[in-house]
Amino acid sequence: MSTPPTEPEEAADTEMIASLSARLEAAAQARLGRSLAIRHVNTGSCNGCELELRALSNVFYDLERFGLRFVESPRQADVLLVTGPLTRNLKAALEQAWDATPDPKWVIAVGDCAVDGGVFKGSYAVLGGTGLSVPVDLTISGCPPQPNRILSGLRALLEANAA
Amino acid sequence: MARGRDYGAIMTDSAPTAGGTIGASPAETCKPWHRHDLTAADWAATARDAAAQSRVLLAHWADASRVYALFLDIDANAAVPISTAVEGGAYPALSPLLPAAALYERMIADLFGYRADGAIDPRPWLDHGTWPGAFPMAPRASPPRPDFDRFDPGEQDRHMVLSIGPVAGLIEEAAHLRLTLDGPAILGAEAVLGFTHKGTLGLMRGKSPRNAARFAARLSADSTVAHSIAFAAAAEAALDAAAPPRAQRLRVIMLETERIAVHLDNLAEIGRLAAARSVSTLCGRLRETLLRASQSAFGHRLMMDCVVPGGVGADIADGGAGALLRACADIAAGLTEIRRLHDGTALASRLGGLGVASGTVLAASGAGGVAGRAGGRAFDVRPAFMPAFSQMPPAVTIAAAGDAAARQAVRIGEIGESLRLIGGALDALPAGPVALPLPQTSGEAIACAESSRGDIWHWLRIDHGQIAAAFPRDPGWALWPLAESVLKTAMAEDAGMIRTSFALPASGMDL
Numbered sequence: 001m002s003t004p005p006t007e008p009e010e011a012a013d014t015e016m017i018a019s020l021s022a023r024l025e026a027a028a029q030a031r032l033g034r035s036l037a038i039r040h041v042n043t044g045s046c047n048g049c050e051l052e053l054r055a056l057s058n059v060f061y062d063l064e065r066f067g068l069r070f071v072e073s074p075r076q077a078d079v080l081l082v083t084g085p086l087t088r089n090l091k092a093a094l095e096q097a098w099d100a101t102p103d104p105k106w107v108i109a110v111g112d113c114a115v116d117g118g119v120f121k122g123s124y125a126v127l128g129g130t131g132l133s134v135p136v137d138l139t140i141s142g143c144p145p146q147p148n149r150i151l152s153g154l155r156a157l158l159e160a161n162a163a
Numbered sequence: 164m165a166r167g168r169d170y171g172a173i174m175t176d177s178a179p180t181a182g183g184t185i186g187a188s189p190a191e192t193c194k195p196w197h198r199h200d201l202t203a204a205d206w207a208a209t210a211r212d213a214a215a216q217s218r219v220l221l222a223h224w225a226d227a228s229r230v231y232a233l234f235l236d237i238d239a240n241a242a243v244p245i246s247t248a249v250e251g252g253a254y255p256a257l258s259p260l261l262p263a264a265a266l267y268e269r270m271i272a273d274l275f276g277y278r279a280d281g282a283i284d285p286r287p288w289l290d291h292g293t294w295p296g297a298f299p300m301a302p303r304a305s306p307p308r309p310d311f312d313r314f315d316p317g318e319q320d321r322h323m324v325l326s327i328g329p330v331a332g333l334i335e336e337a338a339h340l341r342l343t344l345d346g347p348a349i350l351g352a353e354a355v356l357g358f359t360h361k362g363t364l365g366l367m368r369g370k371s372p373r374n375a376a377r378f379a380a381r382l383s384a385d386s387t388v389a390h391s392i393a394f395a396a397a398a399e400a401a402l403d404a405a406a407p408p409r410a411q412r413l414r415v416i417m418l419e420t421e422r423i424a425v426h427l428d429n430l431a432e433i434g435r436l437a438a439a440r441s442v443s444t445l446c447g448r449l450r451e452t453l454l455r456a457s458q459s460a461f462g463h464r465l466m467m468d469c470v471v472p473g474g475v476g477a478d479i480a481d482g483g484a485g486a487l488l489r490a491c492a493d494i495a496a497g498l499t500e501i502r503r504l505h506d507g508t509a510l511a512s513r514l515g516g517l518g519v520a521s522g523t524v525l526a527a528s529g530a531g532g533v534a535g536r537a538g539g540r541a542f543d544v545r546p547a548f549m550p551a552f553s554q555m556p557p558a559v560t561i562a563a564a565g566d567a568a569a570r571q572a573v574r575i576g577e578i579g580e581s582l583r584l585i586g587g588a589l590d591a592l593p594a595g596p597v598a599l600p601l602p603q604t605s606g607e608a609i610a611c612a613e614s615s616r617g618d619i620w621h622w623l624r625i626d627h628g629q630i631a632a633a634f635p636r637d638p639g640w641a642l643w644p645l646a647e648s649v650l651k652t653a654m655a656e657d658a659g660m661i662r663t664s665f666a667l668p669a670s671g672m673d674l
């Protein structure tokens with residue numbers, strides 16, 4: 001097999017970093033260090049956002065090299081990464097995951113659906129975006145967002161976290 | 164393929180009781196077939212005949228006045244749609260004779276409020292007691308149903324129960340699996356879905372096929388091309404239109420590209436679960452290469468919204484064919500290594516004999532796709548039911564063992580065949596337009612596509628250019644009941660691997 005064609009490291013979005021750092025300082029939260037454990041929460045996704053989240057682990061993006069990793073339990077998580085429109089049938093599951101995640105915690109809404117319900121807005125079965133149920137710190141739009149956009153959002157969080 | 168033939172007659176050949184009545188019943192046009200609208204008694208009689216002849220129930224759904232069923236007549240290479248009017252809010256259940264109907268009956272009851280008389284399982288399915296009103300697809304609003312107890316409360320005292328999900332695993336679709344255990348062995352397995360129900364049928368209704376296509380494309384993202392093709396082909400057939408030849412060929416390229424990408428993703432996931440790092444690394448890399456080629460060729464990594472009713476959204480980009488061919492060459496070069504790694508003892512011993520689906524269990528489920536073909540059921544809708552493949556019929560990969568190893572062997576075989584189909588289609592891309600406008604007329608049709616998980620069927624009724632009613636049948640309807648019966652004889656520690664091996668979906672059948 002040939003050498004992994006790893007992506008060049010894109011600079012993390014500075015505006016994102018500034019706003020996130022400000023929020024972190026205001027809350028006077030403890031620093032978590034330069035590594036983040038991410039718990040994925042699916043609130044009704046079509047599975048497209050998941051496909052791109054899985055791509056983050058391939059050798060092109062290799063998210064572990066930044067100290068980012070997915071974990072199975074919200075109890076071990078620093079970040080809840082939410083995908084999908086918030087369906088009425090999954091609202092309780094999201095709130096349980098949020099309650100189970102220790103403070104300080106971050107919530108990222110990934111994909112147009114998680115941002116505001118996306119194309120499913122207005123359906124009887126869908127409430128809207130993640131923010132209707134839990135406070136959201138960062139949104140990453142796209143349907144689904146490309147892996148490099150998700151990665152730069154996560155890295156912005158990492159920088160803000162370590163700032 | 165034969166079009167417009169009266170396949171109702173086929174049902175009558177070996178079914179004299181129902182036969183005479185079906186022949187005499189009014190035949191509605193449901194392109195490319197005829198739909199027989201039956202009395203309740205003949206509907207029930209047809210179900211008896213179908214069960215006696217082991218016909219596969221492909222789909223079962225409802226609209227504002229009727230219930231419908233679609234059977235496969237494998238000998239005649241035909242799908243046979245029937246319907247019956249819902250009277251007094253009820254219709255005769257199919258499930259006592261055809262257990263595969265049970266989940267559909269629960270879905271119909273939840274969305275429309277129709278009672279399936281004699282149903283084997285009357286519990287709710289999609290309705291979890293959270294909607295603003297019950298029966299959201301019914302003409303009149305109803306107050307919400309209270310939450311309900313799905314499970315026998317005493318079970319927990321008698322056995323150990325392992326509840327997985329709806330939010331579980333690293334990056335998964337949302338579904339709940341409840342396993343009843345006897346030590347490490349599984350005694351019972353029951354899936355609960357509906358968590359990702361997004362109200363798709365309601366969102367499609369009243370829109371033009373063009374505007375509703377984005378919901379078809381978002382039923383299940385790893386089958387976005389397949390669902391979009393079946394939806395578009397149904398809309399085109401209903402309105403007596405056809406996508407131009409160049410668009411048909413581009414759809415073949417997209418469908419086979421999707422199949423390779425999804426199979427590579429599954430190989431990578433199974434590799435990860437089996438701690439076969441070299442497999443997950445290699446397949447993950449090849450998949451990414453292909454998604455990037457899709458981005459350059461069609462403008463979207465997953466090709467979402469690239470197939471539209473009337474054709475395709477845009478022509479293949481300059482340089483797109485080259486990018487796809489380069490990615491295909493990479494994958495072809497990697498296939499030898501992928502095969503070698505799967506023949507190696509580590510993977511072969513982990514996957515061999517695991518999660519066996521074959522014989523009568525498989526046949527009763529009606530599951531096609533990788534799960535069907537790995538267990539010897541050679542069903543694939545591409546050769547018989549998808550006209551775009553008539554000039555380039557795929558060789559269908561089958562295996563006999565029905566275990567997780569056989570499913571990976573079928574996936575690997577299909578990647579090779581899809582590479583060949585993409586090369587052939589790119590080589591002979593007809594010139595001409597890539598889309599035509601659809602007329603604002605009326606009609607009813609059924610069309611299908613072979614997704615990476617198996618056959619997808621879309622039924623549509625269009626009224627003056629707007630969708631009056633729709634039903635998309637995702638392969639999940641057959642795969643989950645099959646996986647439940649396979650899990651019942653498995654070990655608890657293998658549940659995750661078996662689930663991934665069947666590539667069990669949620670969103671597509673949650674609607």
Ligand code: SF4
Nearest residue numbers: 046048111112113143
């Ligand atoms: S944003 Fe797009 S890809 Fe993600 S869940 Fe929504 S529809 Fe699917």
